[in-house]
Amino acid sequence: MxxxxxxxxxxxxxxxxxxxxxxxxxxxxxxxxxxxxxVEFGETAAELSLLASVATPPASLRGSIxxxxxxxxxxxxxxxxxxxxxxxxxxxxxxxxxxLRHAADELALRRQRRRTRALSLLVAAVVxxxxxxGGVVYTLVQAxxxxxxQQAAETELLTAPDVQTYSATMKDxxxxxxxxxxxxxxxxxxxxxxxxxxxxRTYQLWTLEGERAxxxxxxxxxxxRQEFFRETLSGVTSLAVSIEPAGGAQQPTPAAIQTVTQLSx
Amino acid sequence: MNVSSLPxxxxxxxxxxxxxxxxxxxxxxxxxxxxELMTLCSRGHEEAFAELYDLTSQRIYGVVLRVLRSPDHxxxxxxxxxxxxWRQSARYSSGKGSVTAWMTTMAHRRxxxxxxxxxxxxxxxxxxxxxxxxREIDEVWDGVEQRLDIxxxxxxxxxxxxxxxxxxxxxxxxxxxxxxxxxxxKLPLGTVKTRIRDGxxxxxxxxxxxx
Numbered sequence: 001m002x003x004x005x006x007x008x009x010x011x012x013x014x015x016x017x018x019x020x021x022x023x024x025x026x027x028x029x030x031x032x033x034x035x036x037x038x039v040e041f042g043e044t045a046a047e048l049s050l051l052a053s054v055a056t057p058p059a060s061l062r063g064s065i066x067x068x069x070x071x072x073x074x075x076x077x078x079x080x081x082x083x084x085x086x087x088x089x090x091x092x093x094x095x096x097x098x099x100l101r102h103a104a105d106e107l108a109l110r111r112q113r114r115r116t117r118a119l120s121l122l123v124a125a126v127v128x129x130x131x132x133x134g135g136v137v138y139t140l141v142q143a144x145x146x147x148x149x150q151q152a153a154e155t156e157l158l159t160a161p162d163v164q165t166y167s168a169t170m171k172d173x174x175x176x177x178x179x180x181x182x183x184x185x186x187x188x189x190x191x192x193x194x195x196x197x198x199x200x201r202t203y204q205l206w207t208l209e210g211e212r213a214x215x216x217x218x219x220x221x222x223x224x225r226q227e228f229f230r231e232t233l234s235g236v237t238s239l240a241v242s243i244e245p246a247g248g249a250q251q252p253t254p255a256a257i258q259t260v261t262q263l264s265x
Numbered sequence: 266m267n268v269s270s271l272p273x274x275x276x277x278x279x280x281x282x283x284x285x286x287x288x289x290x291x292x293x294x295x296x297x298x299x300x301e302l303m304t305l306c307s308r309g310h311e312e313a314f315a316e317l318y319d320l321t322s323q324r325i326y327g328v329v330l331r332v333l334r335s336p337d338h339x340x341x342x343x344x345x346x347x348x349x350x351w352r353q354s355a356r357y358s359s360g361k362g363s364v365t366a367w368m369t370t371m372a373h374r375r376x377x378x379x380x381x382x383x384x385x386x387x388x389x390x391x392x393x394x395x396x397x398x399x400r401e402i403d404e405v406w407d408g409v410e411q412r413l414d415i416x417x418x419x420x421x422x423x424x425x426x427x428x429x430x431x432x433x434x435x436x437x438x439x440x441x442x443x444x445x446x447x448x449x450x451k452l453p454l455g456t457v458k459t460r461i462r463d464g465x466x467x468x469x470x471x472x473x474x475x476x
Contacts, residue, residue, distance in 0.1 A: 040469065065344050072352055074351055
């Protein structure tokens with residue numbers, strides 16, 4: 001039994017540090033024992049949560065949530081594991097089965113996405129069209145029909161009824177787009193041939209609530225990149241990109257701001 | 266949303282009676298009922314979702330608030346969690362554990378992600394922890410209602426060693442990473458990792474939770 005196996009407890013209570021989280025998730029995909037323990041400890045952690053269930057949610061929250069879900073379409077079921085194998089993903093990045101946590105919450109998927117990966121054909125198509133045209137990407141959704149299932153989050157975003165694409169040229173010349181859906185409360189950053197920024201610097205995404213900038217995910221320079229915003233879009237008025245020292249900043253460096261794109265509400 | 270479209274015989278009603286349970290058979294029945302509700306949600310039944318909310322919101326909001334401490338953030342994250350539950354309802358299967366565990370896991374993860382992504386929040390929390398290291402533990406214990414289920418968990422926690430209990434409490438309710446827990450408890454990282462796992466095993470055994 002490898003040492004990484006011992007991380008299962010910390011994993012279930014979300015206490016792993018980022019490096020080890022990646023390592024453990026890779027391990028989890030191939031370790032049935034750990035997968036079983038994750039489910040088992042998940043039940044225990046849920047019991048533990050009872051100790052916190054003394055707070056009553058505000059009465060307004062119920063109505064707010066019920067209104068919110070009325071505008072959201074539940075995802076279709078996942079295709080059975082066998083059929084997902086019959087047609088390989090063009091991007092070579094499709095991994096549906098195995099990862100329980102993945103299925104439990106697509107947040108895991110977003111974490112996984114932080115690792116640099118090849119652009120799928122679908123997203124590549126969006127980049128080309130979005131950078132060239134801007135505007136709404138309904139037509140691209142039709143292209144999706146010819147694709148095998150893509151990662152759920154991207155597909156959902158691209159097929160959202162209110163999806164919009166904002167394109168911009170950054171100060172350093174990089175061509176970027178934000179794909180935004182207010183109803184899904186999500187935004188995706190897409191960069192086409194981003195200029196290299198050196199190993200000691202990084203692109204950083206920001207959500208802006210009026211004057212307040214909230215640090216978001218980091219994106220490496222050089223090449224094609226896509227990255228979901230970590231933050232949801234509640235209250236967000238603009239999206240921005242800056243170049244910051246490796247590791248990111250808590251506040252954008254004013255001179256290093258590459259683009260600020262105002263969103264329609 | 267058009268609440269008036271709800272059928273008269275379902276959803277919407279307060280869940281007091283459904284939540285009441287005093288035996289493991291009651292818990293199993295409720296678990297099965299939550300699975301049914303989840304199935305209905307996946308087919309777009311909003312009234313089933315409303316009932317799911319009524320049955321689970323105290324727990325979900327509670328754990329999110331416990332980690333985030335700010336009612337505003339907690340309401341926001343709770344809403345995100347429920348919208349995600351609705352969206353993902355067809356992706357739930359019993360192989361992923363009980364509905365409660367599936368939802369709680371999602372809620373806890375989002376709360377923790379929020380804590381770690383909001384830097385000021387984090388700074389505040391760390392200050393809080395360093396100055397009030399012991400209160401972190403006490404608050405959980407002080408606020409506990411003497412309901413049967415909670416009593417079971419409380420007893421289970423009491424059966425752990427002090428270090429196991431503290432490590433688990435700081436990680437789960439404090440939202441700290443294991444390295445932060447190690448700093449707070451002045452213990453080596455490896456020890457903390459082991460204590461968290463042992464704590465969960467001890468609690469699982471004490472509760473007789475089935476996989």
